[in-house]
Amino acid sequence: MRLDKLNWEILDLLQKNARASNAEIGRKVGLSSPAVAERIKKMEDLGVINGYRTDVNYTAGGYQLRAIITVRAFMGKLKPFLDKVSDFKEVLNCYRITGNENIIMEVVFHDQKHLEGFIDTLITYGETRTHIVLSDVISNNPIPRKMA
């Protein structure tokens, strides 16, 4: 799908605030609200928009720690890990990656004990490396419009 200027403007606004009304978006981009609704629906149907998420403060949810954990899976243990990982509710994001490690995850924990238990579980699947997140420098930056 080709994204024209108007669709990029709509996507920018939706990325900043997914709960903006079609009417509000329409006012800012110069379209009627049915026109905005139609464009958004098309982008949803064609997979340009994957969904709408709410960014919840994990500390308010009772999670004191966040970590980036990589896994270098043991021989034959990658598939078992991939089958199991969705059971680990603490995992917010998980990617397969190239390089020395096979997996990288963003995970939240109530406390150090919780983190420790999680790493103990992982050790049956591979070698792990844990980096505690100190602060967010950039969070959910909108995808930039394709430039020159």
Next chain:
Amino acid sequence: MRLDKLNWEILDLLQKNARASNAEIGRKVGLSSPAVAERIKKMEDLGVINGYRTDVNYTAGGYQLRAIITVRAFMGKLKPFLDKVSDFKEVLNCYRITGNENIIMEVVFHDQKHLEGFIDTLITYGETRTHIVLSDVISNNPIPRKMA
């Protein structure tokens, strides 16, 4: 703030679909729409909800590659990097972390050349390691309700 059962249910629904109407949420959790609106507003004001994001398919946006890049900053180069990183529009997320590396970023690129240019820019700030993202195993999992 203490999150009761109803607030967790509202957060679950909002995390799955941030554009759900208050009325729809109210029907599912058994509240009137003004009651839902009031609870959501309170969670926004108290910082439980940070915002509402739209998950845009970066390939549809013209980005063929996504990478996880770590930076181990040279002496005195961390601060200059932190000041500059928001200029790099390709960076979707960036965290300060503990461990051998100081910074971890999720970055999108049009093509290999674009990636190469980005790494060339980074090299003035520190040692980099690049992992190409092969696939998403878990994406934006909702924060689990605090358990036992």
Next chain:
DNA sequence: AATGAAATATACTCCCT
């Protein structure tokens, strides 16, 4: 804190361009 009701605003459907 929640409800119900009235006023306003928005969304949805259909037809026209």
Next chain:
DNA sequence: AGGGAGTATATTTCATT
């Protein structure tokens, strides 16, 4: 692909419990 009209639904405000 978008505008406009008409209808249905949602949001907002406020009084009440």
